[in-house]
Amino acid sequence: MEIDSIINFLKEIEKFKTCERVCQTTSIGRAESDAEHSWHLAIFLILLENEFESIDFGKLLKMALIHDLPEIYAGDTNPYRGDTDDKEEKEKNAAVKLFSILPESASKSLYSLFDEYINQKSVESRIVKSADKLMPLIQNLCTNEHHSSYRKLNVEYQEVLEYMNKYFSGGVLEKFYNNLLSEAYERGVFSDHEGKKDRTSQVNTERA
Numbered sequence: 001m002e003i004d005s006i007i008n009f010l011k012e013i014e015k016f017k018t019c020e021r022v023c024q025t026t027s028i029g030r031a032e033s034d035a036e037h038s039w040h041l042a043i044f045l046i047l048l049e050n051e052f053e054s055i056d057f058g059k060l061l062k063m064a065l066i067h068d069l070p071e072i073y074a075g076d077t078n079p080y081r082g083d084t085d086d087k088e089e090k091e092k093n094a095a096v097k098l099f100s101i102l103p104e105s106a107s108k109s110l111y112s113l114f115d116e117y118i119n120q121k122s123v124e125s126r127i128v129k130s131a132d133k134l135m136p137l138i139q140n141l142c143t144n145e146h147h148s149s150y151r152k153l154n155v156e157y158q159e160v161l162e163y164m165n166k167y168f169s170g171g172v173l174e175k176f177y178n179n180l181l182s183e184a185y186e187r188g189v190f191s192d193h194e195g196k197k198d199r200t201s202q203v204n205t206e207r208a
Contacts, residue, residue, distance in 0.1 A: 002103040009101045015072045022078050022149040023139040032139060034068045034076060041135055045128070051172040052127065059113070060124045066110055067117045067128060070094035079163055081153045088118055130167045130177075137180040140189045150190045157190040 019034035042064045049057055068076070073094035077087050095114045099107040117125045140148050150160070160181075168174040185193055 005101060005103050006106075009098075012098065012101055013069060013072065016069060019068075019071050019076055021076050022153065023136055024143045024147040024149070025139075026142055028146050034071050037135060037139075038065050038068055040138075041128075041132055044131055044135070048131075048172060055123055055127070060128060063113055063117050063124060063128045064131070066113060067132065069110075070098055070114065073097060078149075078153065080150075080155045080159060092118065127173070130173045133164055133167045134173070134176055134180060137177075137184055137189075141180070141184060141187065144184075144187055144189050148189050148191075154191045156192040157185060158192075160190065 016038075017033050017035045020031040021034060021037060023032045023037075024030065025032050025036070042061055045060060045064055052060075070091045071094070074087075074090045076082075077084055092115070095111055099110045099114075101107075102110065116122055117128060120126055120129060136149065140150060149155075164177070164181075168177045184190065
């Protein structure tokens, strides 16, 4: 085992704790980090383990924990107001740079896992991607009283639908999506629905 390489990698990914996202934490004024987001996502998937059949759950969790690591160099990109040009290419290059710190076998293993996530051809990668897309809804519901990233960026409900719908086509994650979307709409999380009454039936109609 190449101990020095692993230690160097662990030192480098400490920076992951400082990669800030647009979403805020419940500590007012403090942004959520990529590391916190990835931990939250992994816990979410652990709680759903029995809902998924015939998948490699170990691979699923590894993917959840490393999927954003290249943002140490590439930075987090907001899908609504960020510069998404060449996002995947930038993150792949960042992944090569980051994982090259590791011994060869570990480097190839983590890059392969990241590449699988980016390509979205495996069941595990699609589950992680869909669950990942739910986390900002959860985070904004947690912080909505003081901060909503959707309101801050003037992101409207319809924009969220147009971006998110493609990631859900049945199964337990779509049930979570419908539930979270309805609650977010009701609580005025989106920039065009502040303080509006419960319109869950309309949300469900638009999602159908």
